[in-house]
Amino acid sequence: NNTRRPSEPAVIVYTGGTTGEAKGAVLSNDSINLPCFQYSKADIPRGVNDRFIDIMPPFIAYGLVDGIQLPLTLGMESILFPKFDPFEFSQVLKEYKPEHFVGIPLHYEILMSDERCKDLDLSFVKNAGVGGDTIPETLEKNFNKFLKDHGCPHMMRCGFGMTENGAMSIYDTNNAMTKEGRLGIPMQKITIGAFDENGKELGYNEKGELYINSPSMIIGYHNNPEETRKTLIDF
Numbered sequence: 001n002n003t004r005r006p007s008e009p010a011v012i013v014y015t016g017g018t019t020g021e022a023k024g025a026v027l028s029n030d031s032i033n034l035p036c037f038q039y040s041k042a043d044i045p046r047g048v049n050d051r052f053i054d055i056m057p058p059f060i061a062y063g064l065v066d067g068i069q070l071p072l073t074l075g076m077e078s079i080l081f082p083k084f085d086p087f088e089f090s091q092v093l094k095e096y097k098p099e100h101f102v103g104i105p106l107h108y109e110i111l112m113s114d115e116r117c118k119d120l121d122l123s124f125v126k127n128a129g130v131g132g133d134t135i136p137e138t139l140e141k142n143f144n145k146f147l148k149d150h151g152c153p154h155m156m157r158c159g160f161g162m163t164e165n166g167a168m169s170i171y172d173t174n175n176a177m178t179k180e181g182r183l184g185i186p187m188q189k190i191t192i193g194a195f196d197e198n199g200k201e202l203g204y205n206e207k208g209e210l211y212i213n214s215p216s217m218i219i220g221y222h223n224n225p226e227e228t229r230k231t232l233i234d235f
Contacts, residue, residue, distance in 0.1 A: 006030040006215075012222050013061045015163035024222030025061070025163045032065045034216040035161075035168040036073040038187040043174030044100075044157075045126040050076045053098040055084040055107065061167035062132055066102050076100065090114045093122070102129035105136065108143050108156070123151035129171070131159040140180040158183050164231060165190075166216035190214040 010029045016022040040046075054067025058080065071078040079096055089111045092098075108130060111117060128147065135158050144155045159171035160183045169192065172184040186192045193201050194208035202208045211233070220228035 006033070007219070009219055011064070013059070013064065013163055015061070023224055023227055026219040026222050027061065027065075027163075027166060027216075028219050031166040031216045031218060032069050033073065034189065034214070035065050035166045035187075036070045038168065038171075038189070039070055040074055041188055042171065045154075046074065046076070047099070047126075048075070050100060050126070051079055051096060051098040052076045052100040053079045053081065053092065053096060055081050055086075055089070055092070055101060055103055056132070057084075058082055061163040062102070062161075065167045066129075071100070086110045087114070090116045090120060093120065097124045099124055099126040100129075101125075101127070102131065102159075104132040105130055105134070105139050108146075109139060112142060112146050117150070120150050122147060123153075125152045126154060127157060128152070128154070129157045129159060131161060135183075137180050144180070160184075162212075164218045165212055165214050168216075169212055169214065190216075 006029045008029055009026050010032055011027050012024045013027060014022045014024050050071075052067065052071035054063055054071075056063035056067050058064055058068060068078055068080070070076075079098065081092070084092075086107050087110060089107060093111075108128075125147065128143075140156055140158065147155065155172075157172035159168060161168040161170070168187060169190055170184045171187055172182075173187065191213040193211050194206065195201050195211055196208050217232070220232065
């Protein structure tokens with residue numbers, strides 16, 4: 001029987017956050033396919049033969065799910081750069097003219113400072129996404145101006161996610177909600193709440209820890225039940 005179930009393990013992606021020890025996050029079929037469904041339902045322009053450039057390493061969830069699985073699932077062409085050089089970003093854009101790409105803030109900072117971008121035409125860009133690190137509000141403002149000055153009718157879209165939920169949880173799903181200094185809203189089928197250290201749910205404008213409920217959540221950490229218990233919480 002070759003039937004595959006949505007909840008079955010599909011891939012193990014190693015992650016440790018920024019400072020933690022490496023753990024093997026076991027992603028299910030749902031974990032890597034839900035973000036593709038979410039992208040297809042978001043108000044992001046897509047067309048036949050669109051190209052998606054994967055400049056994120058394919059061995060992390062951000063690169064694997066968003067850069068490989070997502071474009072192929074949605075009928076786009078996936079152009080891979082396993083050893084991407086951010087200082088050649090402008091030349092990559094000129095050569096391939098990708099309608100879709102995602103990166104980290106550093107990629108866009110380098111792009112804006114590249115002298116070769118003076119006459120760069122970005123009118124073909126439909127989605128320039130950013131995540132994976134803190135996104136300074138000044139960067140958003142400057143890059144949105146950069147996009148406009150180079151012929152792009154869209155703004156930078158910001159998002160937040162973790163390896164543990166398929167790399168995508170919150171995103172700017174349409175141009176109407178783009179506002180500098182925000183991250184977006186929970187994507188389809190995802191519920192997010194903020195809680196204090198005692199497990200009490202918080203309201204607006206209160207600081208706490210984010211809890212995420214999503215079909216894309218990991219099955220657990222490979223051979224690490226202790227860390228799995230700390231991460232996956234039953235209410």
